[in-house]
């Protein structure tokens with residue numbers, strides 16, 4: 001469980017997060033949605049401590065991360081898995097070395113045991129026979145999946161994904177979404193996913209936070225989202241002709 | 252004022268870099284890799300410039316000696332002392348600042364702008380230490396060998412030039428390079444090399460580590476890393492010389 005209390009963040013005087021209060025639950029895929037520039041990435045990076053917040057508090061299972069010493073933060077971070085918007089794979093390392101990285105750093109397993117684990121998570125994201133390729137030698141979608149494999153290699157308690165399926169075709173996108181949801185439920189982890197993809201929203205949105213220009217506009221789930229009563233959210237949800245057609249068919 | 256902020260940030264980065272390593276075996280492996288990348292890969296360039304500089308110093312010294320009263324062995328002596336005192340430490344240092352420094356700044360800078368450093372931090376890894384510490388240690392370890400290589404190759408280059416051009420006999424040259432040899436000069440040269448190794452790795456690493464933006468800024472950081480490490484090398488050259496050679 002990750003709890004945000006009145007989280008605020010500004011860059012040189014310009015407020016990007018204007019007081020976020022929300023609880024992200026364990027064993028569920030929690031989504032942060034909103035238009036491009038609404039503050040999703042900044043919020044996610046604030047949660048994991050890559051941005052220091054200006055005000056408020058963030059708690060990981062009741063542990064106050066915001067006012068924690070760096071040394072203790074590092075311990076909690078070993079329970080994190082993060083998929084960056086751009087993948088952030090180590091480009092001088094092969095796929096296998098990327099996924100094995102945290103195992104090398106934080107476990108004393110033998111190479112065979114580590115390799116077993118690497119192959120297991122790679123298979124989990126449907127990647128086989130790519131162990132010895134470099135990130136530049138695989139497609140964008142494959143890079144995303146390697147990033148997910150790397151994030152879950154150490155069995156994280158908290159998983160963060162910044163637009164895991166942007167740039168992917170809808171079908172591969174859904175495969176990745178479902179994968180994230182399965183992992184979340186299987187290992188009972190707290191997952192937060194940034195997305196502006198309506199497919200993801202309707203597919204895996206157990207809990208949804210809608211950001212509008214840095215403000216917390218609406219919180220709910222995928223079943224409530226079509227009747228939120230928020231004008232801004234309706235504009236976001238029914239932005240495309242496709243969604244508008246579906247809506248009119250329902251009525 | 253800006254200089255002060257730079258100095259403060261650099262100092263903080265070094266404090267992070269020299270924090271206790273999180274896992275010795277991994278740091279050891281990284282250091283070996285860096286020795287290969289920063290040291291072994293530089294042997295070629297150090298070899299080539301040293302041979303030619305040794306040759307040129309020898310020929311120039313010889314052709315400038317017009318007074319028949321000055322003994323010819325001074326040519327060998329000059330070549331030797333120039334290599335030991337200045338060339339193999341300072342000039343090689345400047346050249347490595349260009350080669351190794353730009354490499355380090357752009358590697359770390361690229362990792363910064365593509366969020367690879369953030370990814371390390373999020374895993375709970377001390378990214379500064381993981382990325383920079385092995386480079387500094389590797390350079391401090393391997394650069395003295397490059398220095399020695401440069402001295403030998405430079406002096407040998409001088410000999411080849413002297414003999415093959417007929418400017419000087421082997422006997423005169425050999426007598427010169429043995430004449431009034433001061434072992435302390437080697438110590439002085441080594442001290443400089445180690446200090447320069449630290450500058451060449453840590454200063455570009457600093458510029459790479461704090462890059463903001465994209466590929467363009469990485470390029471700028473790389474240039475800055477080279478320029479500032481070169482300036483610092485020249486500055487410390489004077490300081491160390493004053494400390495170690497002043498009578």
Ligand SMILES: Nc1ncnc2c1ncn2[C@@H]1O[C@H](COP(=O)(O)OP(=O)(O)OP(=O)(O)O)[C@@H](O)[C@H]1O
Pocket residue numbers: 011016034035036037038039040041042043085196
């Ligand atoms: N490091 C930074 N310094 C200054 N401003 C920033 C910084 N990072 C983000 N911002 C600003 O914060 C706002 C929110 O950006 P953010 O990256 O969170 O958007 P986003 O919702 O993730 O968008 P997208 O869907 O396009 O990824 C933007 O206006 C951006 O300009």
Ligand SMILES: [Mg+2]
Pocket residue numbers: 040041042085162
């Ligand atoms: Mg974003």
